[in-house]
Amino acid sequence: xxxxxxxxxxxxxxxxxxxxxxxxxxxxxxxxxxxxxxxxxxxxxxxxxxxxxxxxxxxxxxxxxxxxxxxxxxxxxxxxxxxxxxxxxxxxxxxxxxxxxxxxxxxxxxxxxxxxxxxxxxxxxxxxxxxxxxxxxxxxxxxxxxxxxxxxxxxxxxxxxxxxxxxxxxxxxxxxxxxxxxxxxxxxxxxxxxxxxxxxxxxxxxxxxxxxxxxxxxxxxxxxxxxxxxxxxxxxxxxxxxxxxxxxxxxxxxxxxxxxxxxxxxxxxxxxxxxxxxxxxxxxxxxxxxxxxxxxxxxxxxxxxxxxxxxxxxxxxxxxxxxxxxxxxxxxxxxxxxxxxxxxxxxxxxxxxxxxxxxxxxxxxxxxxxxxxxxxxxxxxxxxxxxxxxxxxxxxxxxxxxxxxxxxxxxxxxxxxxxxxxxxxxxxxxxxxxxxxxxxxxxxxxxxxxxxxxxxxxxxxxxxxxxxxxxxxxxxxxxxxxxxxxxxxxxxxxxxxx
Numbered sequence: 185x186x187x188x189x190x191x192x193x194x195x196x197x198x199x200x201x202x203x204x205x206x207x208x209x210x211x212x213x214x215x216x217x218x219x220x221x222x223x224x225x226x227x228x229x230x231x232x233x234x235x236x237x238x239x240x241x242x243x244x245x246x247x248x249x250x251x252x253x254x255x256x257x258x259x260x261x262x263x264x265x266x267x268x269x270x271x272x273x274x275x276x277x278x279x280x281x282x283x284x285x286x287x288x289x290x291x292x293x294x295x296x297x298x299x300x301x302x303x304x305x306x307x308x309x310x311x312x313x314x315x316x317x318x319x320x321x322x323x324x325x326x327x328x329x330x331x332x333x334x335x336x337x338x339x340x341x342x343x344x345x346x347x348x349x350x351x352x353x354x355x356x357x358x359x360x361x362x363x364x365x366x367x368x369x370x371x372x373x374x375x376x377x378x379x380x381x382x383x384x385x386x387x388x389x390x391x392x393x394x395x396x397x398x399x400x401x402x403x404x405x406x407x408x409x410x411x412x413x414x415x416x417x418x419x420x421x422x423x424x425x426x427x428x429x430x431x432x433x434x435x436x437x438x439x440x441x442x443x444x445x446x447x448x449x450x451x452x453x454x455x456x457x458x459x460x461x462x463x464x465x466x467x468x469x470x471x472x473x474x475x476x477x478x479x480x481x482x483x484x485x486x487x488x489x490x491x492x493x494x495x496x497x498x499x500x501x502x503x504x505x506x507x508x509x510x511x512x513x514x515x516x517x518x519x520x521x522x523x524x525x526x527x528x529x530x531x532x533x534x535x536x537x538x539x540x541x542x543x544x545x546x547x548x549x550x551x552x553x554x555x556x557x558x559x560x561x562x563x564x565x566x567x568x569x570x571x572x573x574x575x576x577x578x579x580x581x582x583x584x585x586x587x588x589x590x591x592x593x594x595x596x597x598x599x600x601x602x603x604x605x606x607x608x609x610x611x612x613x614x615x616x617x618x619x620x621x622x623x624x625x626x627x628x629x630x631x632x633x634x635x636x637x638x639x640x641x642x643x644x645x646x647x648x649x650x651x652x653x654x655x656x657x658x659x660x661x662x663x664x665x666x667x668x669x670x671x672x673x674x675x676x677x678x679x680x681x682x
Contacts, residue, residue, distance in 0.1 A: 232571035240540040251574040261555040265330040274304035307356035318355030320348035342393035365389040370405035402446035408488040421485035434478035447472035477532040482511035483519035487553030502527040507551035617678025651676040
């Protein structure tokens with residue numbers, strides 16, 4: 185009964201917050217009301233399953249998979265050095281670890297709760313043997329063995345007394361290229377003067393939590409930020425204010441500069457004065473910095489990442505991916521997709537990357553965060569459907585294996601040996617294959633590094649035809665080598681008989 189009364193109270197508050205003009209005119213849609221309940225009351229959308237993938241669209245050459253489901257309110261993502269995926273779930277108060285897909289079936293190899301009982305955990309990162317978590321009211325950390333995927337000591341507070349009242353309570357943190365800890369926290373309100381000078385800012389701390397300083401303010405709700413690899417510049421997404429109509433103000437991408445002021449609450453978009461706030465009382469001391477890119481109003485850009493696109497088409501060089509969570513307060517829903525941003529001489533171009541969540545107002549998901557895995561694929565969280573999607577360039581993990589599967593026994597993917605094997609000099613071919621293995625430095629990926637792709641179990645999984653086919657059309661991030669058919673056979677003999 186208590187939960188029911190609380191739910192009714194929340195609904196009344198929500199309805200009061202919806203623009204009266206929209207309610208009176210009847211132009212607010214059912215999907216918009218559903219978004220309000222999702223945002224404010226945590227009501228989930230329809231569960232994701234394989235059948236929903238047919239509605240999603242990716243650029244030519246890319247494929248999309250459902251990597252994990254049944255993760256209600258999944259928010260931010262972080263890959264460990266071992267390739268496990270950590271997922272924050274603020275409303276469950278926990279951090280979930282998804283074991284890396286070592287068997288190549290396109291799914292995580294296990295799931296476990298790494299931390300529980302937290303206060304709305306959101307941002308997370310790991311460095312130097314520590315796992316860092318941004319809770320709504322503090323930053324905490326615990327010693328973390330990435331190779332084993334487990335904590336090796338107790339979780340402890342690092343930075344306390346952060347405020348989490350009002351709106352935009354989430355805390356997003358990242359360890360920067362300089363080794364420092366960066367923290368974004370949004371405003372308490374839609375439009376107001378903040379009492380806590382740390383709200384609506386980006387801050388920087390030493391890794392031990394000391395020396396906290398505001399490096400940029402006037403950021404209404406910068407949920408995501410990342411560093412461009414070609415310049416080292418720090419970019420942050422920002423959500424524009426509400427209640428100024430369907431199409432204003434734009435949401436923003438800002439290039440963060442030390443000491444920069446980014447306008448809120450006195451300016452919107454390209455430094456347009458806010459009609460409700462009047463003149464900035466510090467106008468003589470500071471100038472607002474305009475965004476470098478504007479997203480459509482109410483699209484709610486959240487997570488951003490600059491992926492390694494070395495194996496992708498040239499159009500993706502100098503690009504970023506941004507999750508647009510989608511509108512909850514717009515008469516016609518908009519957003520609900522992942523976009524790519526492309527840095528060009530004339531500015532930044534925005535293109536669809538993963539779309540189809542919004543079909544004429546029928547909303548199937550709300551992207552939150554974007555992360556790149558060790559396999560080069562892009563992983564996207566969806567807190568509405570409770571899912572993680574994987575977008576790969578080329579054949580998707582698991583799909584490629586199934587495509588080359590042949591009838592056979594056990595778990596070998598080709599039980600019938602190819603014709604050429606009958607007359608082969610295996611010793612000579614194996615020696616030639618070993619020389620090719622050394623020449624192309626295959627050991628650098630398969631035997632060394634933080635997450636080597638071991639080949640010891642290859643004979644139990646694949647046969648000659650499957651290995652030759654993989655070498656002919658390898659899956660990213662493996663490069664395509666200029667091998668003849670005979671050389672591919674020689675490598676296959678070496679790999680399967682050594």
